[in-house]
Amino acid sequence: MAFLTDRKRATGMGSAREGTNRHWSMTVNSYGLLVLIPLFIFTFGSVLGKSHEEVTAYFNHPVPALITALTIWFGMMHFRAGVRVLIEDYVHGFNREIWIIVMNCVSYALAVTGVFAVLKMAL
Amino acid sequence: MADVNRGNRPLSPHISIYRFQLPAITSILTRITGNALLVGAFLVVWWLLAAATSEHYFALVNGLITSWFGDLVMLGSLWALWYHLLAGVRHLIWDQGKGLEMKTAEKLGWAVVIGSVVLTLVTVVVLNGGM
Numbered sequence: 726m727a728f729l730t731d732r733k734r735a736t737g738m739g740s741a742r743e744g745t746n747r748h749w750s751m752t753v754n755s756y757g758l759l760v761l762i763p764l765f766i767f768t769f770g771s772v773l774g775k776s777h778e779e780v781t782a783y784f785n786h787p788v789p790a791l792i793t794a795l796t797i798w799f800g801m802m803h804f805r806a807g808v809r810v811l812i813e814d815y816v817h818g819f820n821r822e823i824w825i826i827v828m829n830c831v832s833y834a835l836a837v838t839g840v841f842a843v844l845k846m847a848l
Numbered sequence: 849m850a851d852v853n854r855g856n857r858p859l860s861p862h863i864s865i866y867r868f869q870l871p872a873i874t875s876i877l878t879r880i881t882g883n884a885l886l887v888g889a890f891l892v893v894w895w896l897l898a899a900a901t902s903e904h905y906f907a908l909v910n911g912l913i914t915s916w917f918g919d920l921v922m923l924g925s926l927w928a929l930w931y932h933l934l935a936g937v938r939h940l941i942w943d944q945g946k947g948l949e950m951k952t953a954e955k956l957g958w959a960v961v962i963g964s965v966v967l968t969l970v971t972v973v974v975l976n977g978g979m
Contacts, residue, residue: 759936843896
C-alpha cells in the first residue's frame with residue numbers, strides 16, 4: 726500500500742467519470758415514470774381486489790399489461806439506481822459492495838418476475 | 849498526505865445543531881419513501897405472479913394484500929408513490945436551475961406535502977367510487 730502514490734490511491738475513489746451519466750439516466754427514467762406512475766396507479770388500483778378471473782382477463786388486454794410491465798421494469802431500474810446512492814451514502818467498505826450487489830439482484834429479480842407474470846397473463 | 853489521521857479532529861457541528869426545517873424533512877422523506885416503496889413493489893409483483901400462476905395461489909396472496917394490514921401497506925405505498933413523484937418533480941424543476949430561492953423552495957415543499965395527501969385521497973375516492 727505504501728508503494729502507491731497518493732494519486733494512484735485516489736483513482737476510482739472519487740469521480741469515476743460516470744456521475745453525469747448516472748444523473749442523466751436517472752433524469753430520463755424519471756420523466757418516463759412521471760407518465761407511467763399515474764397510469765399504473767389507476768390501472769392497477771382498478772383491478773386490485775377483484776376476482777382471479779377478472780384480474781387475468783384484465784391483464785389479457787394490451788394497454789394495462791404494457792403499462793404494468795413498463796412501470797415495473799423502469800420502476801425497479803429507478804429503485805436500483807436510487808438505492809445504490811443510498812448505500813453509497815451510508816454504508817462503507819466491503820459491506821457497501823455486498824449491499825449494492827444484493828440490491829442489484831433484488832431489483833432485477835423483481836423487475837423480471839413482474840414482467841414475466843404480466844406477459845404470462847397477456848399472451 | 850492521504851494517511852493523515854482524519855478521525856480525531858474536532859468537527860464543526862452540522863445537522864445536529866439545526867432546527868429541523870421543511871426542506872430538510874421533505875428531502876429525507878423523498879429518500880425514505882423511495883426506498884420504502886420496495887415493500888409495495890414486492891407485494892405488487894408477488895400478487896401479479898400469483899395471479900399468473902393459479903387461482904389457489906392468487907387466493908392466498910390476494911387475501912394477504914387485501915387484508916386490513918395489506919390495505920394499510922397499500923395505502924401507505926400509494927401516498928409514498930405520490931409523495932416521491934411530486935418530490936421528484938421538484939428535483940426536476942431544481943435541475944433546471946429554477947425554484948431554488950428559499951421562499952420558492954419552501955412553497956414547493958408544502959406543495960409536495962399537501963399535494964401528496966390530496967392526490968392520495970383523490971385516488972382512494974376515485975378508485976372506490978369506480979368499483
